[in-house]
Amino acid sequence: MMTARVTLAAIALVAVTTACNSSPELDTRTFELQYLDAYTAASLIEPYVYTDREGAAGTISTAGDMVSHLITVRETPDNLDKIGRVLAEYDQPAPMVQLHFQVIEANGNTTQDPSIEDVESALRQLFRFQGYRLLSEAVLSGVAGSSMSQNLGGEGQGFGIRANILDVRGGPDSGTVRFEVSLYGPPLGEVFETTANVRMGQTMVLGSTRPSPAMETLILAVRPEVMKQ
């Protein structure tokens, strides 16, 4: 009887030991982030951290608050390597986008204006205005989430441009940017406002019927470009 008890205890001990040995060995690594905040990074790596693993739960912790740039992860070495690769892939600066604006007046000129040559040739295919002239131009830069505005001087009339970059996808050559843009002026109020997806390098030409009988037709050309990092 005694022998049987000893055998059972030995089996139990072996079973427990085996169970302990089957838990993976965990390691701890701290990642320093350059651009992502810890909250975003934690969301990103959450699927790689097995917090419900019995006997060896993975953990994520941040130094201080969630907007800090340090994140510490306890996981298996393999998973830590994966997490390192994921963070390296996404911890990148947000692409900076330049929006090139030109405010053009239709019927404002009968000679061709070389500064708006590209846009003018397209407009001449579509419309029969007598001519076009550049009233003002501006370049605004920002990343996704940026709101920008600029007042532009014109001859006897001031304009303003507001732009919000909502989303930037893809690279400099094949990417798109979604932005909201409006043209306004104190004597005019809002001439027009729109939100659209535009390919990088493509020019979106916005126009409208005359804002007032005393004014000529206004056209706003906007071309997004990704700035090289």
Place this chain on the structure above:
Amino acid sequence: MNCSETPELMLEAELAELEGNGDSELARHVRTCPECGAAAGRVLEEQRWLGEYLSEARSNTPVEQALRLAQVKARSRWRRRRIWQAAIPLAAAAGMASVIVTHGGRNSALEQVWEGNSPQVERGLDLVTSPGKDVAVFEMEDRPDIVVVWFFETGD
């Protein structure tokens, strides 16, 4: 015949049928149903205007006329075969690959005859406009680097 059947028949109808002339089912229905008769009348009116306009189409197009054409196309889209065939000479002459019209606001006259529930600008532009504004989008075959978006008040 009931009113729900008329839109499909109007796609292919002869002008005389839309005027209520002849003995076809559609002509008889247009004669007796005030609502379909009015719809047929609107189509005839736009068709006449379009015919007159296209006969004078030139190599480039004043903006008001281009927009007017775009509106006509939009209103008449359900009568697509005749309208789009008729519009080809203008599109080619004006260098336009397409003119697409959408609406920031509601236009009941347009909604009565629009083919879909929600008019959309196509090709990924995913344009949003202010309420009360209509918009025509011009895309040119030879200038894929430029898209021209023209706003006008709903009902202009």
